[in-house]
Structure formats: C-alpha cells, structure tokens
Amino acid sequence: MKSTFTLEQLGWNNHLMQHFTNSEAQGFEAGRVAIENKNNYTIFSSQGELKGEISGRLQYTAHSEADLPKVGDWVSMQVFDQQAIIHGVLPRSTVFTRNAAGKRNQAQVIAANIDYLLIVQSADQNYNLRRLERYLVMAAEGGIAPVVVLSKVDLATDWQQKMEELQSFDADLPVISVSNTSAIGYKALSQWIKPGKTLAVVGSSGVGKSTLINHLLDTPQQATQTVRDKDDKGKHTTTRREMFITQNGSILIDTPGMRELQLWESKQGIGQVFTDVEVLAQDCHFGDCSHTNEIKCAVLAALDSGELSEERYQSYLKLQKEADYLESSADFLRKKDARMKMIQKAYRQHKKNNPKR
Numbered sequence: 001m002k003s004t005f006t007l008e009q010l011g012w013n014n015h016l017m018q019h020f021t022n023s024e025a026q027g028f029e030a031g032r033v034a035i036e037n038k039n040n041y042t043i044f045s046s047q048g049e050l051k052g053e054i055s056g057r058l059q060y061t062a063h064s065e066a067d068l069p070k071v072g073d074w075v076s077m078q079v080f081d082q083q084a085i086i087h088g089v090l091p092r093s094t095v096f097t098r099n100a101a102g103k104r105n106q107a108q109v110i111a112a113n114i115d116y117l118l119i120v121q122s123a124d125q126n127y128n129l130r131r132l133e134r135y136l137v138m139a140a141e142g143g144i145a146p147v148v149v150l151s152k153v154d155l156a157t158d159w160q161q162k163m164e165e166l167q168s169f170d171a172d173l174p175v176i177s178v179s180n181t182s183a184i185g186y187k188a189l190s191q192w193i194k195p196g197k198t199l200a201v202v203g204s205s206g207v208g209k210s211t212l213i214n215h216l217l218d219t220p221q222q223a224t225q226t227v228r229d230k231d232d233k234g235k236h237t238t239t240r241r242e243m244f245i246t247q248n249g250s251i252l253i254d255t256p257g258m259r260e261l262q263l264w265e266s267k268q269g270i271g272q273v274f275t276d277v278e279v280l281a282q283d284c285h286f287g288d289c290s291h292t293n294e295i296k297c298a299v300l301a302a303l304d305s306g307e308l309s310e311e312r313y314q315s316y317l318k319l320q321k322e323a324d325y326l327e328s329s330a331d332f333l334r335k336k337d338a339r340m341k342m343i344q345k346a347y348r349q350h351k352k353n354n355p356k357r
C-alpha cells in the first residue's frame with residue numbers, strides 16, 4: 001500500500017497543530033505511526049508510507065520504553081528519500097497501556113491516540129464479565145471511550161441473554177452484537193466508524209478481531225490467520241499491531257490477542273468502572289476501609305443484602321490488590337531509576353574532570 005494521506009485523514013487536529021508549531025518551524029514534518037516493526041516503524045504521512053527510525057537523541061532522552069513511538073502516535077520527523085528520522089513523539093490524547101507480559105511491572109503502551117476502544121468478546125467461549133471489567137478499567141485509565149462487541153453470535157444460542165446481561169451490567173455502556181459470518185451488527189457498529197476517528201480493537205486471541213477489521217475495510221489489507229482447532233484458549237496469531245484506514249476514512253488499529261491482561265497504573269480507572277462500589281464505600285465508617293473485615297462497612301453490608309454481587313465484589317478486591325502492588329513497585333522502580341541517573345551523572349562528571357591523558 002503506497003497511498004498518501006492528508007494529515008486530517010489520519011486524524012490530525014488543532015490541538016496537535018499547536019504542539020507541532022515549534023517542530024514545524026525547525027523544518028520537521030508530522031506523520032502517524034502505523035506499524036511497529038522489529039527494527040523500525042512504518043509511518044503514514046502526506047508523503048505516503050515511510051520507513052522510520054528513531055533518532056539517537058530520542059533514544060537517549062526517552063525515560064522508558066513507553067516514551068518511544070507506538071502505533072497511533074504522532075511523530076515529528078525529518079524525511080529524506082522515503083526514509084524518516086523520528087525526532088519526537090507528540091503528546092498523546094489517550095493511551096492504551098498494560099503491564100508488560102512476562103516482564104514485571106513495566107508499562108507497555110499498546111497504542112495511542114484512540115477515540116474508541118472496541119472490546120471484543122466472543123459469545124461462544126470468551127464471554128466473561130470479569131475480563132470485561134479489566135478492559136473497562138484500562139479504557140478508563142487511558143481516557144478512551146469503550147464500546148463492547150459481543151462477537152460470533154452465530155455460535156451461541158444464548159447470545160441474547162448475554163446481551164441483556166451486558167446491558168444491565170452498565171446501562172451507559174454501548175454494546176453491539178456481531179457475527180462476521182452473517183454481517184449481523186455491522187450497521188449498528190457503523191456509528192463509531194467515522195472519518196478521522198481512531199478505533200482500537202482489543203480482546204483475547206481468536207475472538208474475531210482481524211476478521212471484523214477485514215470486513216470493515218472494503219479491501220482487505222491483512223490476511224486473517226486461522227486459530228488452531230483444539231486450542232480454544234487461542235493461539236497468538238497476530239504478531240504486530242497495525243493501523244488501517246477504512247474506505248469511509250476511519251482509522252482502525254488491530255492489536256494482538258491478549259493472553260495476560262494485566263492492569264497498569266492507578267486506582268483511578270478502577271474507581272470509574274466500579275462506581276457502584278465507590279458510592280457504597282462513601283458510607284463506610286472508616287475512611288481507609290478495606291471492605292474486608294471492618295465493622296460498619298457499607299460495602300460488606302451491600303454484599304450481605306445482595307445489593308452487590310459476590311463476583312463483582314471479588315473482582316473489585318482483586319483489581320484493587322493488583323493496583324496496590326503495582327503502585328508500590330512502580331514507585332520503587334521510579335526511585336531506582338532516579339538513583340541510576342544520579343550515579344551516571346556523577347560518573348560522567350568524574351570522567352569530565354579527570355580526562356585520560
């Protein structure tokens with residue numbers, strides 16, 4: 001695909017323009033990261049599709065992996081001959097982050113500048129409210145509006161029940177049922193597929209994300225791989241994230257199926273998703289109530305009366321615990337990082353003062 005786009009088609013806006021003024025004055029151009037390859041990036045720009053590398057300076061000044069360009073990021077760059085050198089990442093309006101799988105407590109930005117997060121669960125085997133809560137917390141944390149997609153409804157006889165459950169779960173949450181085999185739900189989904197809007201499609205491996213994206217694009221730009229028959233937990237088939245532009249001009253980001261869905265960041269996102277629990281907690285006797293064994297705990301009282309379900313209560317506690325752990329270890333890592341920087345600085349100073357003869 002060698003198509004060129006105007007920046008507006010890629011989602012450019014006045015806010016980004018303001019942040020870009022200085023870079024523009026220095027002769028830089030703007031582009032949007034479409035693919036994060038192993039050693040470089042594919043960037044969509046008004047000059048077409050470019051291969052980009054990050055400048056040594058950006059590499060050096062980045063505090064962490066999360067500061068480097070990710071899919072969906074706007075970058076300032078210099079272009080020579082279809083090759084770009086990326087000098088900076090423009091401020092992100094929203095961000096979808098998780099705690100990196102395998103590595104302990106490292107933020108992994110999956111994609112940036114997303115307007116809507118399509119959270120896909122398949123109606124046959126993947127449907128799980130507790131998992132949905134995690135995704136909703138991550139959406140809230142990153143400032144992204146969630147849309148729930150119940151997929152493969154052709155494979156589940158009880159999908160209507162699941163829809164009802166989802167709707168009563170949170171009346172404000174948009175929920176769409178979809179089947180990729182019969183195109184059910186595509187029309188309902190189209191209200192989010194708007195020119196210049198960016199959607200990221202997330203969900204477990206095998207729930208039908210790539211198939212859905214291929215349908216939303218009039219011309220398939222990516223082949224869907226088949227999930228192994230026996231492996232219904234889902235095999236990792238998507239190996240890289242990619243950005244696609246649909247015929248009507250909306251911007252879609254595919255993400256690899258997530259096996260390990262770990263939260264990143266604070267309790268703020270949890271509070272936004274579990275407003276029912278937070279409202280109850282305001283009536284707890286102790287300000288720092290943990291809602292586990294305290295007397296006059298309004299949350300426990302609601303649990304007793306059945307107003308709050310056991311599953312939701314357990315889910316809330318579990319996510320809180322994870323966030324606690326994350327906050328304490330992230331704090332630890334930040335301090336360690338700051339200490340390393342001081343040591344390095346002192347070392348450089350020492351070298352400067354004692355040059356080799």
Ligand SMILES: Nc1nc2c(ncn2[C@@H]2O[C@H](COP(=O)(O)OP(=O)(O)OP(=O)(O)O)[C@@H](O)[C@H]2O)c(=O)[nH]1
Nearest residue numbers: 152179180181205206207208209210211237238257
């Ligand atoms: N019956 C049925 N099968 C579907 C539907 N959508 C997708 N599939 C099939 O489910 C399998 C997985 O679909 P993908 O689109 O690759 O799933 P994915 O979510 O992109 O998976 P990863 O790339 O691993 O994250 C494929 O064999 C699809 O043909 C659907 O609505 N109904």
Ligand SMILES: [Zn+2]
Nearest residue numbers: 284289291297
């Ligand atoms: Zn309490």
